[in-house]
Every structure is written in structure tokens, then in C-alpha cells.
Amino acid sequence: MPAVRRTRIPSGTAALLVVILVAAQPAWADPGRDHSATIATGVTLSADPSAVSAGDTVTLSGATTPATSGESVEIRDAVGAVVTTATTAGDGSFQTTFVPAGGVSLHAVWQGVQSPPVDIDVQAVVTVHVANVRLFDTALVSGTALPVRPGATVTVQLLRAGKVVATRSPAQNSTGAFRATFTINDPGGFRARAAFGADDLLEGTRTTDQRTTPLPKMHTGTENDFALLLEQRLVALDYHLVGVNRSFDYRTGDAVLAFRKVQGMARTNSVTPSVWRALASPRSLPLVSTGSGFHIEIDQKRQVLATVQSGVVQAIIHVSTGKPSTPTSDGTFHVYRKIAGYSPHSLYYPSYFDGLRAIHGWPDVPTYAASHGCTRVPYWTAKWIFSLAKIGT
Secondary structure (H helix, E strand, O other): OOEEEEOOOOOOOOOOOOEEEEOOOOHHHOOOOOOOOOOOOEEOOEEEOOEEEOOOOEEEEEEEEOOOOOOEEEEEEOOOOEEEEEEOOOOOEEEEEEOOOOOEEEEEEEOOEEOOOEEEEEEOEEEEEEEOOOOOOEEEEEEEEEOOOOOOEOEEEEEEOOEEEEEEOOEOOOOOEEEEEEEOOOOOEEEEEEEEEEOOEEEEEEEOOOEEOOOOOEOOOOEOHHHHHHHHHHHHOOEOOOOOOOEOOHHHHHHHHHHHHHHOOOOOOOEOHHHHHHHHOOOOOOOOOOOOOEEEEEEOOOOEEEEEEOOEEEEEEEOEOEOOOOOOOOOOOOOOEEOOOEOOOOOEEEEEEEOOEEEEEEOOOOOOOOEOOOEEEEHHHHHHHHHHOOOOO
16 A cells, blocks of 8 residues: 655645655565566476386376476486486476386486486286196296396295295296296195395295196006106116106016015006005115125015115016915025026026026016015016126125
8 A cells, every 4th residue: 555645834834735645665676685586496206106017117297397398308317327208298297108127216307407206116027837747757837037137046936735845046038038947756736936036126926826746547558658757766766677668568567566565565567646655755675685795685575576786776676486385495595507598497597596496587477476486587577687697696
């Protein structure tokens, strides 16, 4: 409101009131102050979302003050490297997208002014698969981990009944893929778990569905991968077998029979789930002699023969010794005579150790003691044991 100034009229003068209106001086017109205009300059930045999975896109947006169109705004990381740029609209706003390779702190820079930083967290993404979960097989665990960092290791674990039984640390290849193998030594339900993380990554994990080891029934004539796994396991346990392949033949059956005898199981040559479980946790064959050198032991209780080197079983086969009316004597003997071929009594490749008693091949080798005192072995093993049973053995 205008100021009012009053002036007194000297006495004797006609009465007259004069009112002079004087405009008030604004504060900025104060001669003692700086009257230049001050306009604040600034820039903001926000990230949406601020936490993503590897490979996801983040939207970066903000605005400049004052609002200026067509201005370039740089988005920089913590060390000042430009990761992307944006251009302002008429209201000073800007927006751009960015795919972070890892956790990062960003700020916007415009006309030498920078925004407060925004942090973006990145979680690794993992896929995992498991195949060949079969007893005594090699399970293959494969998958991918993102972001791709060739040479970086992924932690891969094999779990049985929820417990970690083995761990591997394969490296990513150029596409982020990884592979690891595990030997399945026990029956049961298995899962594979993969995890990947780093200082700038939140760990990502993935676990497969449970895969249970099959325990298939098998018999002579079966041809599949399980027959091969069975034969390989029998050989690993020192049961004599040749022709290891995908075919369950008579030789496989003889090896299974020898295994069943040692385990105290029913004396058949078929495979059942109980046989698979026994193969995973087998009983060993007890020995009479554990001295140095080579010898042969014939276990009449179990009806098996074992070749032994310095107290260690080398191979086991199924045999049939003397029946009760014509028993094979217990004791320690030495091979004193051998015939390459058939003897006069049709013994095939006999190695004599006690009078006319010999280890020899025979067409019929039952699961029990049935001979006339000799130790019968399957025909296909006769030459093999003949070659080992040298004179004096």
C-alpha cells in the first residue's frame, strides 16, 4: 500500500491539507542488495525397477531444472564411465533403458551437475537339468548361468534324500553353459542344484525335480543300458565276466549267480531290485588265506571259486563241488597235473589237485554241490582258470 506523507502548513496560511502518495520501494530495489536473478540448476535420476534378474531391462528416468528441451543427459557409473545417454523433452524430463551386467550404482550428469546415485541390484539366473540318474551310471548335470562370464565357476551339487552327497565347480563356457558329472553309487531319489553369484551379483539358484534310480528286473535275454551297468558293476566287484556289453547272456547270468551266492541270496541268475541294492552295498567274500603270492580258494559253503593275489580277491566264479556222497575234501592242495583239452573222463581243461579230483569245465554246473568230488566250473571259464592254475598252484 502507498505510504502517506503529511506536511504541516505554516500559520496564517489558508488551511490546506496536502497528501502526497509515495510508492513503497520493493525489497529488491534496495540499493544495498544484489538485484540479479538466481535460478537453481539440477538433475534427478530414478531406476525402475531397482532390483532385476540378469538380462532384464531397467528404465532410467529423471528431469532437469530448469526444464530445457533437447539437452543430452549422461548416465554414469560409480567410476564415471558413461553407460548410456538420454535426451530431455520439452518439460525437461528424460527416459532411457539399460540392461545391467551386474549390480551397479548410477548417477545422471547434466551441465556439470550430477544427481544423487541410484543403486540397482542384479540377481543371477540359473537353469539346471539332470539326466542318466541310474544306479552305477554317470549322471549328467547341465544348465546355463546368466550373466555370461566365461570361466566363472558354477556350484553344482548332487542331493540324495535332501542331503548333499557330492559337489562340482564347472566353469561357464562362452554361452554361459556348464556341465558336471556325478557317479550314482546308491539307489534312491536324487536332485541336482546349481548356484551362481559374484561380488556384484545376488546369488541365483535352481534345483531340479527329484529323479529316482530305476531298479529293473532282468534275466537272460535282456538287452538294454541297464544290462551294461549291471555287468560293469559285477566286474568292478571282481566277479569274472567277459563280453561286457548291453546283452544279459548266460555269462552274465553266471556272474549274477556267483554274486547272489556270496551275498547269501536265493541262488538264481535273475536280477531283482534287491540285487541292485545288494550291488550298491555288497558283502565281500571271506578268505581263508591272506598270504603273499597267488592262490585259488574254493568256498564249499557258498559254492564259489576265487582267484587271490596277496590276500586280495581278483575274480570270483560260480562252481559246484562234490555232493555229500562223493564230497570234495577240505584242505590245502597243489595243482600237480593238467590236461589242455578233454581228459579220458571228458573233463574239460582239468587241473588236478587231489587224486582224480580237478577243477574243470562241465556242461552242467548246478547251484549246489553235485559233482563226484571235482570242482565244476562253467565251460566258458574253463580255459581262463586253467591258464591261472599252473603246476604247483
